[in-house]
Amino acid sequence: MKISQSQYSELYKEASMGTKSWITIPKAFVIGGLICTLGEALLNLYEYFGLSKDNTAMLTSITLIFLSALFTGLGLYQKLAKHGGAGTLVPITGFANSVVAPAIEFKTEGMILGLGAKIFIISGPVILYGTLASMVYGLIYYICTRLF
Numbered sequence: 001m002k003i004s005q006s007q008y009s010e011l012y013k014e015a016s017m018g019t020k021s022w023i024t025i026p027k028a029f030v031i032g033g034l035i036c037t038l039g040e041a042l043l044n045l046y047e048y049f050g051l052s053k054d055n056t057a058m059l060t061s062i063t064l065i066f067l068s069a070l071f072t073g074l075g076l077y078q079k080l081a082k083h084g085g086a087g088t089l090v091p092i093t094g095f096a097n098s099v100v101a102p103a104i105e106f107k108t109e110g111m112i113l114g115l116g117a118k119i120f121i122i123s124g125p126v127i128l129y130g131t132l133a134s135m136v137y138g139l140i141y142y143i144c145t146r147l148f
Contacts, residue, residue: 024085031080032087039064039091061092068093072100098122 003011042063046056071077077097081088088094102121106114120127 027083028085028087030087031084032090035064035088035091035093064092065096068096069100072097073104077101095123095126098126 039060042060043056046059047053051059068077071080077088077093078101081097088097099119099122103115103119106118106121108114109118
């Protein structure tokens with residue numbers, strides 16, 4: 001299919017909706033900040049109950065992951081992400097959402113070929129490249145500390 005430059009420009013204009021960054025960026029900031037504030041509140045609550053620093057950090061992460069998975073299953077996290085954009089993707093809750101959403105979507109295909117095969121379809125590359133990047137950075141750090 002050959003199209004002219006003007007036809008391509010017209011298709012491009014139709015396909016790309018202009019983002020209103022003056023509203024989307026503050027909304028992402030506020031919603032991401034509220035998620036992080038919830039995390040801090042949970043951390044303080046667990047500390048108030050007398051748990052150690054390690055246990056409070058662990059329980060805070062577990063609680064945020066559970067709430068994200070629950071809200072994803074109830075269809076509420078997608079509604080929040082519609083307004084919060086990247087603000088919902090950056091915290092740990094966004095990672096939990098990226099694991100639970102495919103699990104829910106592909107569960108009808110069965111436990112092996114659906115759920116098992118596609119549960120990490122979104123978060124898999126994040127895990128892979130995050131691990132590789134941390135290894136490269138660790139190697140660079142090791143070399144730099146030995147040379148200098």
